[in-house]
Amino acid sequence: MKQVIILSLTFLLYASTGWSQSLEYQKQKAEKIEKGSVFTKIINRESPATIVYEDDDVIAFTPLRSQAPVHLLIVPKKEIPTINDIRDEDALVLGKLFLVAKKLAKEKGISETGYRLSMNINEDAGQSVFHLHMHLLGGKKLGPMLTQEK
Template sequence: MPSIFSKIIAREIPADIVYEDDDCLAFRDIAPKAPAHILVIPKREIVSLADLTDEDEAVMGRCVVVASKIAAQEGLADGYRLVVNCGDDGGQEVPHIHFHLLGGRKMTWPPG
């Protein structure tokens, strides 16, 4: 069964898309945890960090570069956080690897 992110990629579910290229898609989170909360995902379905292979290196690097560009575009020069959750205990809710780009407020540590 396709994940909700696969359905967003296929345009079966609407999303507020802020960036797209051949490899990555970025859209605003529907339940933001910060003033800026954007999800950056590879278009190829990869379940989690635990499922990465050497073949995923380029697309994952691309997602990080895209997140950096979006942070600049969103005016997050004072700082931001890029988070990847892995598995149930790590807080991953969607079985499609994704980066949370969070900013627009002071981040605290530890996060959770």
Template sequence: MDCIFCKIVNGIIKSDIVYEDDKVVAFKDINPVAPVHVLIVPKKHIESAMDLNGEDFNIIGHIFSVAKKLSKDLGIDKDGFRIVNNCGRAGGQTVMHIHFHLLGGRDMQWPPG
């Protein structure tokens, strides 16, 4: 598979991993748009939110649980943070492996762009 996130999950490409368990890997974004910018990626390859099926919905809940833990670990829980999932090309998804951006450490603007 030629998926960059699968390569990170499998240790083929090194990344600055901040969290890992049996379901997900979280690592620092190489092009951060905030002082804290972490990607949370399921180990199972799922292309986008449109490809989720019944057995995948538990992983989404787990991702939000990990985001909550990381927000505390990274010190952004008190002031607030943003969790973003881009879906499809027009939605801004550039890597076709579902992932969630955990952003914090600055005031977020709306609309996001």
């Protein structure tokens, strides 16, 4: 019993420090969510963007800093800060993100050579815009997603 308590306390201590967002990140995230996303400004035509696709639920545009010959952001018009915030009723729009990605990959000529779909969720993944979005990347060999540890 004593070992179980010690393991539980160790887990809680580690989880509260090693598996949580830094205080600075939490503060920046809260401020950005309160302020509203740059993607909503694009959706509302308050900020410029090169839009490549739009319907009632989804918009896709080129990012300011491309990281591949083909790099598009596919964004639901509904503001959802992270995957952790999705609800059952978001299932259709999330599925639509993938259908739009498939369509755009074909239009850009990368559907057969290969492409990557990526979503960054919270601090460890580098999320800086708190409006769910999918990166469509392709047009060259992209290499591994993560550095392989030996």
